[in-house]
Amino acid sequence: MSSPPDHASEAAAGPAPGYHAFEDPVHDRLLGVVLALGAEVWNLRERLGLLESALARQGIEVSALIEELALDPERAPSMTADRDAFLARFLRAISAD
Amino acid sequence: MPELPAPTQEQAAHFDYLEGLRGYNYTVHVKGILDAYERATAAGGSAPATMDEAGAIIAPSHLYRFAAATQHQAQKMGWAAARRSLEDHTSRLAEVLDRMPAEPRGRLVLDPALELPEYYTERDSEGLDDIHLVPGGYWGDPLVGPVYERGGALYRMAWRTGYTGSPPGALVAFAKGAPPGDYRRILDLGCSFGGLTMALREAYPDAEEVAGIDISAAALRWAHLTAEERGLAIAFEQRDATATGYPDGSFDLITGFLLLHELSAEVLDAVMAEAYRLLRPGGHMRFLDMPPYAALPPERAFLQSFDCEGNGEAFWDEFLSRDFKAVLGDCGFVNVSDGPLDYNELSYWGTAALLRTGEFRLENRWVNAADKPAA
Numbered sequence: 001m002s003s004p005p006d007h008a009s010e011a012a013a014g015p016a017p018g019y020h021a022f023e024d025p026v027h028d029r030l031l032g033v034v035l036a037l038g039a040e041v042w043n044l045r046e047r048l049g050l051l052e053s054a055l056a057r058q059g060i061e062v063s064a065l066i067e068e069l070a071l072d073p074e075r076a077p078s079m080t081a082d083r084d085a086f087l088a089r090f091l092r093a094i095s096a097d
Numbered sequence: 098m099p100e101l102p103a104p105t106q107e108q109a110a111h112f113d114y115l116e117g118l119r120g121y122n123y124t125v126h127v128k129g130i131l132d133a134y135e136r137a138t139a140a141g142g143s144a145p146a147t148m149d150e151a152g153a154i155i156a157p158s159h160l161y162r163f164a165a166a167t168q169h170q171a172q173k174m175g176w177a178a179a180r181r182s183l184e185d186h187t188s189r190l191a192e193v194l195d196r197m198p199a200e201p202r203g204r205l206v207l208d209p210a211l212e213l214p215e216y217y218t219e220r221d222s223e224g225l226d227d228i229h230l231v232p233g234g235y236w237g238d239p240l241v242g243p244v245y246e247r248g249g250a251l252y253r254m255a256w257r258t259g260y261t262g263s264p265p266g267a268l269v270a271f272a273k274g275a276p277p278g279d280y281r282r283i284l285d286l287g288c289s290f291g292g293l294t295m296a297l298r299e300a301y302p303d304a305e306e307v308a309g310i311d312i313s314a315a316a317l318r319w320a321h322l323t324a325e326e327r328g329l330a331i332a333f334e335q336r337d338a339t340a341t342g343y344p345d346g347s348f349d350l351i352t353g354f355l356l357l358h359e360l361s362a363e364v365l366d367a368v369m370a371e372a373y374r375l376l377r378p379g380g381h382m383r384f385l386d387m388p389p390y391a392a393l394p395p396e397r398a399f400l401q402s403f404d405c406e407g408n409g410e411a412f413w414d415e416f417l418s419r420d421f422k423a424v425l426g427d428c429g430f431v432n433v434s435d436g437p438l439d440y441n442e443l444s445y446w447g448t449a450a451l452l453r454t455g456e457f458r459l460e461n462r463w464v465n466a467a468d469k470p471a472a
Contacts, residue, residue: 022162
């Protein structure tokens, strides 16, 4: 019996190996980037909307605090890590074999 | 089915996005392709007679390329999203999968010595995605049952509502569509997660035995757990449909759902020969699958052919181009018939394949039926 394969669920965006709908497979990969990026943007908007709704229910005004936090040096390291993980996700379609 | 862990907000947002993406692709892109095709053929005088001629008009368009690429990638992303939403719960899911019912109504019989055929495993073993782009195929991942439930619901654009608690009405209608007869022993070939097998049990509550066979142990395990949870007495057994090991004439009714198009012509012929052997004289056989290309307008047949390359369907074109009625006749079956399943399930987007042509259509579900001659 064959050995079970690794299920590479992280290889999400981009075409399956060997598949391309466009004459130049680069275009399939670029579409993968766009679709993955769209997913991230939607999630962000959804999450932000939920956050604002949650806070509003608590009667909390957050706009000023958000402006302040955006420039807070203490947040920089975790923001950098989050950003790098984000980039790795939506650029995966280009680097995947 | 056993309850799946709830997704996080991020996962839920991703599911929503993928469903929206797929819906937009069907209703805007694919509709745009068909509208453009209509304009082109109206301007050109005579309408294309074959799917190749229709494809020559459709395939070069940018919209078609984008629609095909989007459909392909949304499918791939959907399975990955489904699996990722379960990966944080693998130990709990493993417990669920291992927890066999104490007093089962049916049974699960696995055969660890069963040799899986090469056509089923070879692409997975190379690290490539296989049938329907399911990561690891239908056999290599113990979580394939839960992944299929969630990914399948995404495919149907219904993840928030999921499956209903019972088999889809179309499957029950198909099961009940067999000619009137005394079906005591019923066999469902290539049953995977048991959707049709459960529908057969509901359609024939008095049958002595309803059995579902498949070569994937992981799929059968999930089917068994689901059927037991629904209180349905079904024997799920790991057997190869080309050589089941059952005695001659063991069954009164043999069925299959979306099995035929997954098999090469050679394997399909072997399965039909085995089905003929297994049916008692006068027994009935029926399959629910996709309509052959010949039954579709050429442009829809061309769009339907997307799955062959775009969805890991290695034998799709071969089967849908073949004269399957002739195959059944050559095997010795009589009363060979085919046609659309006449059942409209408005709340269910069906197998979604013809959604690719922009709308739900009844002929998406195609019935092939035949009898073994009476002794």
